[in-house]
Amino acid sequence: MSDMIREFIDSWFLFSNSYIAGWCIAAMLALIGVIVVARDQIFIGAAISQSATCGIALGLWLANAFALAEDSWWTSRAFHGVMSGTFAVLAALLTSFAGRSWRETHESITGWLFLFTGGASILLVAHTPHGLEEVHRLMASSIIGATMEDTIVLASALALSAFVLWRSYRPVLLVVTDPEMARANGLRVPLWEAGIAIGIGLLIGLALRVSGMTYTFACLVLPALIAKHMCREIRGVFLAAPPLALVASFLAFLLAHRYDAPPAQVTVVLLSLALAAVWLVRFARGMLSR
Numbered sequence: 001m002s003d004m005i006r007e008f009i010d011s012w013f014l015f016s017n018s019y020i021a022g023w024c025i026a027a028m029l030a031l032i033g034v035i036v037v038a039r040d041q042i043f044i045g046a047a048i049s050q051s052a053t054c055g056i057a058l059g060l061w062l063a064n065a066f067a068l069a070e071d072s073w074w075t076s077r078a079f080h081g082v083m084s085g086t087f088a089v090l091a092a093l094l095t096s097f098a099g100r101s102w103r104e105t106h107e108s109i110t111g112w113l114f115l116f117t118g119g120a121s122i123l124l125v126a127h128t129p130h131g132l133e134e135v136h137r138l139m140a141s142s143i144i145g146a147t148m149e150d151t152i153v154l155a156s157a158l159a160l161s162a163f164v165l166w167r168s169y170r171p172v173l174l175v176v177t178d179p180e181m182a183r184a185n186g187l188r189v190p191l192w193e194a195g196i197a198i199g200i201g202l203l204i205g206l207a208l209r210v211s212g213m214t215y216t217f218a219c220l221v222l223p224a225l226i227a228k229h230m231c232r233e234i235r236g237v238f239l240a241a242p243p244l245a246l247v248a249s250f251l252a253f254l255l256a257h258r259y260d261a262p263p264a265q266v267t268v269v270l271l272s273l274a275l276a277a278v279w280l281v282r283f284a285r286g287m288l289s290r
Helices: 002-010 012-038 044-065 077-102 106-125 129-140 148-167 169-177 179-184 189-211 213-230 234-259 263-289
Strands: none
Touching: 002 012, 002 234, 012 044, 012 148, 012 169, 012 189, 012 213, 012 234, 012 263, 044 077, 044 106, 044 129, 044 189, 044 213, 077 106, 077 189, 106 129, 129 213, 148 169, 148 189, 169 179, 169 189, 169 234, 179 189, 189 213, 213 234, 213 263, 234 263
16 A cells, blocks of 8 residues: 555656646535535536537537637637536536426436537537547546646636535525525525526536546536435535545545556546445345334
């Protein structure tokens, strides 16, 4: 174990930005993932992540279609981040409000959005080798290659999201868990729901550009699901989910470096195994209590 940690420390100079960015993403998405899990809208994360990928694919298509210079802003990571965030926000708003207007279930809208944007992402870059490679990278997930700018942006987003949730914890909790009671208390539920959707969309868009869809979706839902089974109150879930995500991602990065494996996928598998273990413990307790 000491050799593994020593080797990991030795790699810090080369991969520090990727490590820190991955940990910021894990904690940030685990925090807002509690809202997604509390609403029982788990697959909204996959649909929003896929939509953010589609935004980046559209940016790559625009750059290729108009033969833009490689060093122009339109081909930069900043522009791709804007496209990713914009499409993620639009997807979050669509999944939040379209079901009521179209008299369709939330699951149907989410499934349609996931499939449409997934197919569109590939079609947009099918004839651009670099674009196709980038979209495949995003879908497969790889956090290696994060920059100092990414780290600063993600750390700032983590701090801001934690502060906003701390300041607005009670109204957010009421809107998420009991909209009717929120209305009775004078809260403008549609505005709060729009704000929550925009916040979730922006944070997923920021994360996906760096880490890809699989890691983003896993960090959004798995730590919150684990914490949900460990805590009796939702306040405890909010407090437990980010540390769980951080511990899992730290251990996963250690193992990934030791065995030369993709860190994003190791994190996903580790969190999935942890959730499976929690399910088994609850099942065993239920059997013993009969």
